[in-house]
Amino acid sequence: MGLMVNKPTDQVAAADLFDQLSITRSTRMPQLTVYAGGPVELERGFVLHSPEYKSSISTLAVTDTLAMTATLDILEDIAEGRGPRQSLLALGYCGWGAGQLEREIAENGWLTGEATSDLVFSQPDPRKWELALAAQGIHPLTLSTAYGRA
Secondary structure: OOOOOEEEEOOHHHHHHHOOOOOOOOOOOOOOOEOOOEEEEEEEEEEEEEOOOOOOOOOEOOOOOOOOOHHHHHHHHOOOOOOOOOOOEEEEEEEEOOOHHHHHHOOOOOOOOOOOOHHHHOOHHHHHHHHHHHOOOOOHHHOOOOOOOO
């Protein structure tokens, strides 16, 4: 599975989401943007966040600088101002069948790279793709839609 981190959605406001889940927001709740995490299970929520926060139920370490929690308690903690220092709230995810992603990578359908907390949390959404490429020394204009094997 994967999460898109550069597609804020205007379909759902964070305040409306918290209201729908009957989570009371305190004045300490940080401003949140809801992202379209992907086209699969749009009703499922995920919080990608800084690793200092650990849910009492379940938090997955993604990298040394990124963690993910998909349980309601993180939203309750965020609403009270006790959540992670940095977070990105996504609805939906990207998913692949068994072996599908590996085949797509082998066919040069994906360019993989390191996800950094700076890229995910601190960069403007419209520039994240370009900055992810730049981190690998790639300029978008050098990419081609044609592929092959050498």
